[in-house]
Amino acid sequence: MSVSQVSMDCEFFERILCDLDREGVLPAAVRDAALVHAEGCARCGRLLTESESLDMHLRSLGISAKMQSPSPHVESVLLDEFRGFHGERRLIRRRWQLAALGVAAAAVLAVSYFLFGHFAPGRNTVKDAEQTRGHSAAPAFEQQATDATAPDSLRAASSTEGSEAPSNKSLVKSAVPAENATSQPEKNLAQEAAFIPLPYADATAEIEGGQVVRVILSPVALESMGLRSSEFGSSGNVSADLLLDEAGTPEAIRLAAQSDSVSTPN
């Protein structure tokens, strides 16, 4: 586009007047046409002069303002604010991280506890062993003690005593821990089954603080206790365990060979 092709009049000139000094707003041909028009038109020439004068005044105002800037205090306040804001954000982020870590740890612990409770290898085995001991081991010892090793007369005595038997058992039960608190359960059960209450013993009383002593009893001593040596399958001295009450009075007897044979399998 050339200058001659632009139709410039006063109205158009007035409209583009403030863009004349701005780069890149008007095409060069339009700008040149406007300047040519201003040379020939007194009114538009005056407007152009006033506009250029205004530009110069504004430029001087701009230059004087350029020397002014906010005080350094503003910058320090803003930097403090910046540090505070980002410090707070970091703190909040760290708190969230800690909370997330805590939740994750709790979840891991819960899952571990659940898995351990259901799949731990030793857990069922222990339960099973306890059940086995509770249901099968004790009756077996009882059966052994009464059927295999005890003399017939004693077996008869224990069977004829009827209702006394349970109380005697409870008597022996309470005495056994005093004998050997750290002995194995199997041994206790064997001793419980082997002790035979003496005829004069108070069947209803429980022995507290009693103890077991191993003695060698002569046939006379056995008889003094209301027992006969022939019942033990021996005419001589007999090794036996005596269950003594708190006063030291024998309350029950057990053949030493019997108790040894019971505990031997272990």
Added chain:
Amino acid sequence: MSQPNDATDDGLLRRAQAGDEEAFRLLYRRNCPAIYRFALHMCGNSATAEDVTQEVFMALIRNAKSFDPARGTLGGFLFGIARNHLRKRWEKDQRLVPLPEAYEESQIDHATDAASFETVARVRQAVGSLPSDYREAVILCDLEGMSYEEAAAALECPIGTVRSRLHRARALLVEKLRERRPVIRASAVGE
């Protein structure tokens, strides 16, 4: 290690958002003079201009995510914030509306000669007496040298509106300067 494009306003802003204090300091030093001058021309009071400048950068610290580079430059964004703060202040306190003689003497650069001093004071008064919409257009386009596009982004209005406001503002300024010239000359002569 900083990348080459980190020196741009966008790059500095990204780094500042990540907590880089030095980036924020650079960003402030680069943009604060223009914001301060804009506020000063708009309100005519250096204390208020400092307050507005501070509020603008406070807003940038707290809400930098609201700047979208696709919508304009950071400068335009900051001018927009400054403009909103100034308007809020005017709504709160009508005393901040600049009167023709409201400019502070402290703003005048006494190092310049008397003629320049007179001219600058006269133009400053004329600009200060313009309606705020027109004043904004003059400050951004003529004093800060923004393009129409940048000014339109800062003023949140179409380019055509900026052009027409500037055109009317300049016509008013010419008229005001023409009116004041004999008075100032007379007083100058009288002195």
